[in-house]
Amino acid sequence: AQSVTQLDSQVPVFEEAPVELRCNYSSSVSVYLFWYVQYPNQGLQLLLKYLSGSTLVESINGFEAEFNKSQTSFHLRKPSVHISDTAEYFCAVRVTGFQKLVFGTGTRLLVSP
């Protein structure tokens, strides 16, 4: 079975500071990896995904994540955060060939002025 661990339930950071949200996964088979963002009282929006190829993937709003197979990690980073980045971030994995997503417990990013 697959599992996803997001150790940080909440990450407070000041505006324009860098941030890293950690995600580790466990799987005995190859997986696809995803980061979703959820704003208050809304559904989830896909932020970025790793399916294959380059291990560094980027989103259109400045986030990036790097797939590290040896460390089974897919940490999310942004060099300079904005107030509007305040949201809940979920890491998820999916076994290749299957459709079920397994989510982590989420990390709340709190950006203050």
Add this chain to the structure above:
Amino acid sequence: GAVVSQHPSRVICKSGTSVKIECRSLDFQATTMFWYRQFPKKSLMLMATSNEGSKATYEQGVEKDKFLINHASLTLSTLTVTSAHPEDSSFYICSASRSEETQYFGPGTRLLVL
């Protein structure tokens, strides 16, 4: 592209009544739709997976007679919470997939059972 809608966005009902939530893929045909439940400050729990024209596959511990899922077309799936009770109050989110790669999520439906 890849927009998924849910209706209603919020519903309040009396205990013992049934509530239907719709999930629609607006600009693509979804071969598979998923229903999740999200508890406050918790992750999403997959309830069931439905493929168009076939019975839904429920996750362990989810009562199929309590949470009826219908996937009548490639753009519509419905979740009916039957005989709702206060413990069914939650945020229900659907997602739709047109391929193996990505699930697109709806905005969610907040259910409050009084």
